[in-house]
Amino acid sequence: MSGLPSLHGTVPASRRGRRVGTNDSRELILAAARRLFAEHGFDGTSLRQVAREAGVDPALVHHFFKGKDELFALSVDLPADPAEVLAGVESLDPGQRAEEIVRAVLRLWESPAQHSLVAFLRGTIGSKAKTAMLRELVTRTVLQRIMAGLPGTPEERALRGNLVATQVVGLMLVRYVVRLEPLASAAPDEVVRLVAPNIRRYLAEPL
Amino acid sequence: MSGLPSLHGTVPASRRGRRVGTNDSRELILAAARRLFAEHGFDGTSLRQVAREAGVDPALVHHFFKGKDELFALSVDLPADPAEVLAGVESLDPGQRAEEIVRAVLRLWESPAQHSLVAFLRGTIGSKAKTAMLRELVTRTVLQRIMAGLPGTPEERALRGNLVATQVVGLMLVRYVVRLEPLASAAPDEVVRLVAPNIRRYLAEPL
Structure with missing residues (x-):
């Protein structure tokens, strides 16, 4: 996928390969986002709600994702931006x-x-x-x-x-x-x- | 679905409500047709092969279905003709x-x-x-x-x-x-x- 516009390629290297607990948090946030976006749509879902649904601190959502747009795009698993x-x-x-x-x-x-x-x-x-x-x-x-x-x-x-x-x-x-x-x-x-x-x-x- | 062009509606009444064994044969034929059409396509599948795959007499295929076209359309589960x-x-x-x-x-x-x-x-x-x-x-x-x-x-x-x-x-x-x-x-x-x-x-x- 080199040279392709890929959303997955936008995650900085420093955010990869962390200890298991942190990667788990990222996946928990994504799974929570998928559930909430699917049920309430983009406008009906806040990052605070995603954090609560995932059982993590809201700061962690901002640590892993640039904002609601990126979280949404990643939770849809879109292969390109x-x-x-x-x-x-x-x-x-x-x-x-x-x-x-x-x-x-x-x-x-x-x-x-x-x-x-x-x-x-x-x-x-x-x-x-x-x-x-x-x-x-x-x-x-x-x-x-x-x-x-x-x-x-x-x-x-x-x-x-x-x-x-x-x-x-x-x-x-x-x-x-x-x-x-x-x-x-x-x-x-x-x-x-x-x-x-x-x-x-x-x-x-x-x- | 009354008044709709439906393939399922084209089965004559005399072919419905028969004894269980015969309905089973019809379902066996349809299931065999789905497998063969999916694997070999329309042209690569014969009614004789469907009968063999279903383990029924070829005459039974002709009894239940007007021909390969109808069998194909029914095996695709198309909601309309x-x-x-x-x-x-x-x-x-x-x-x-x-x-x-x-x-x-x-x-x-x-x-x-x-x-x-x-x-x-x-x-x-x-x-x-x-x-x-x-x-x-x-x-x-x-x-x-x-x-x-x-x-x-x-x-x-x-x-x-x-x-x-x-x-x-x-x-x-x-x-x-x-x-x-x-x-x-x-x-x-x-x-x-x-x-x-x-x-x-x-x-x-x-x-």
Whole structure:
């Protein structure tokens, strides 16, 4: 996974390989976070509640995790960081942005992370609690970034972001999980050419 | 589920409620079919092999099931019959066909079958063996019907069918499983207006 934008790679070396008791605390916090985020969502869960649920001091949560965003992302077991995968898209015009969204998805899925991503998608869609967490994550970290700076009311941008999600999620699923042919074997450049115009319509063309 | 296109509803009454031994045979055949289809695919599995795997006389397979197509569809546990859901689409021009595909998907998913469909999609995507069966089923029964009679080489039609699948599967998943808002609550007519033009491009416009 070298060179990949990985959340797991962001844990500093100094935080690894500590004594067993401390690693246990970190896992306890993550397990508590998974339970609370799944039940109450991102906004309905505080770091203080996570600490209480895990039976640890709140300071320990801040010791192990940069904040609620990182704790959430790690508790979802996301194989890559959307902020890195989509870095810079918000500065592109809709046409370039549509192409870059497809390219970013393909770059990520054609990388060694593919197996983790397939497992992640299978596991997430297969579980109701995990799907609820995916919804929060996609809305908060992916769609806001994809739609940033585009014209329209907040409601219209939210709807357009949902539509982009239908196309991107469907592409991931059909090409990499269900593996329909000939799309599964098509060259990345061809996939961009085929799919980007439909995403461009969702991003900024009249609907 | 009354009034729904259901495969399970196609079993004639005379075949139900027989003595336990016979119902056991039917279940044995279905279980054997699931194992063989998952391992060898549709084309790599014969009714004779299914009978042998189930330890029953081949005549019994023909007694319980109309043929390999029905056995396959039932062994996938599909909550609805694609042939009925998509009845008539092959006679429509690309513009009407794109709209009817979205309408048919929404009619099905807005029906009482929605819970079974969500469970089916969760279970299928969550399992590697089931995903392989879904691939066969979608290619054989859904995409051939959707693309029937449209211009282009067989290769081009197959690719266009795959692209339609990305949009339709993504729509099902985002609206009904992940439930992103505001798309999850949008009126069906609005969803048709928003999505159909993108499917029309995949069906028959220059790519």
